[in-house]
Amino acid sequence: MRNANLYIPKQHGAWAMLILPLLFGVIASNPTWRHALLFAAWLLAYLFAHAFLQWVRTKRKPAWLGPLRLYGGLLLPAGAALLALEPSLVPLLPLAVPLILVNLYFAKRNRERAFLNDLAAVILFSLMTFAAFRVGGGTDTGLAFELFALSVLYFTGTIFYVKTMIREKHDKAFYRYSVLYHAAFLAAVALLYPPALIPAAAVLLVRAIVMPRLNPAVKTIGMLEIAYSALVLVSAWAAY
Numbered sequence: 001m002r003n004a005n006l007y008i009p010k011q012h013g014a015w016a017m018l019i020l021p022l023l024f025g026v027i028a029s030n031p032t033w034r035h036a037l038l039f040a041a042w043l044l045a046y047l048f049a050h051a052f053l054q055w056v057r058t059k060r061k062p063a064w065l066g067p068l069r070l071y072g073g074l075l076l077p078a079g080a081a082l083l084a085l086e087p088s089l090v091p092l093l094p095l096a097v098p099l100i101l102v103n104l105y106f107a108k109r110n111r112e113r114a115f116l117n118d119l120a121a122v123i124l125f126s127l128m129t130f131a132a133f134r135v136g137g138g139t140d141t142g143l144a145f146e147l148f149a150l151s152v153l154y155f156t157g158t159i160f161y162v163k164t165m166i167r168e169k170h171d172k173a174f175y176r177y178s179v180l181y182h183a184a185f186l187a188a189v190a191l192l193y194p195p196a197l198i199p200a201a202a203v204l205l206v207r208a209i210v211m212p213r214l215n216p217a218v219k220t221i222g223m224l225e226i227a228y229s230a231l232v233l234v235s236a237w238a239a240y
Helices: 012-027 034-057 062-085 087-108 115-126 128-135 141-165 172-192 195-213 218-239
Strands: none
Touching: 012 034, 012 115, 012 128, 012 141, 012 218, 034 062, 034 087, 034 128, 062 087, 087 115, 087 128, 115 128, 115 141, 128 141, 141 172, 141 195, 141 218, 172 195, 195 218
């Protein structure tokens, strides 16, 4: 496809963040065919939002109008069908608004790599846990909050880790922050979550310590994030 980068985001790690919280919601509820519709609408919303933020960041560059029209045109019927079938999702929409506004603020200032912007995105994506939980008819709200928190904690760790690998790779203080965060994450998992999640948290701590010293390619970093997310998912599935 010509200008494929306009239509398919290059952030490999973002795909894990797109999928994992939704599957956490499935774990907390019951699988249903409506989860497929939820994922389709969520994927289209992500692709549309990515194109829209790039359109804003590039000061309305016309090249982004193609993706906006394509994904917007597909999102409208998919989103409408989803909300018609699952009206319980409507109360979740206002929760996303302030987080989207944060992303929009940083896009307008061309500061999309700011830590606060990344954190807002982590929380926004993690809200999909609650959406999948409702679609699956879940009844244990405490479990949904537990997995939502796990998603936020895990992906916040990826912010620290990825920055030590790329933009802050020569900042020794930031490296220490990343290692300390992952050590705290391991302690929190050991105290608050089932034992089956402890090995995954330990692997993430080792990753934070060792990988910045190996200097892998950026694409390799993104692909490995998918593998680490799969490890967290399998561990969560075993735990619950």
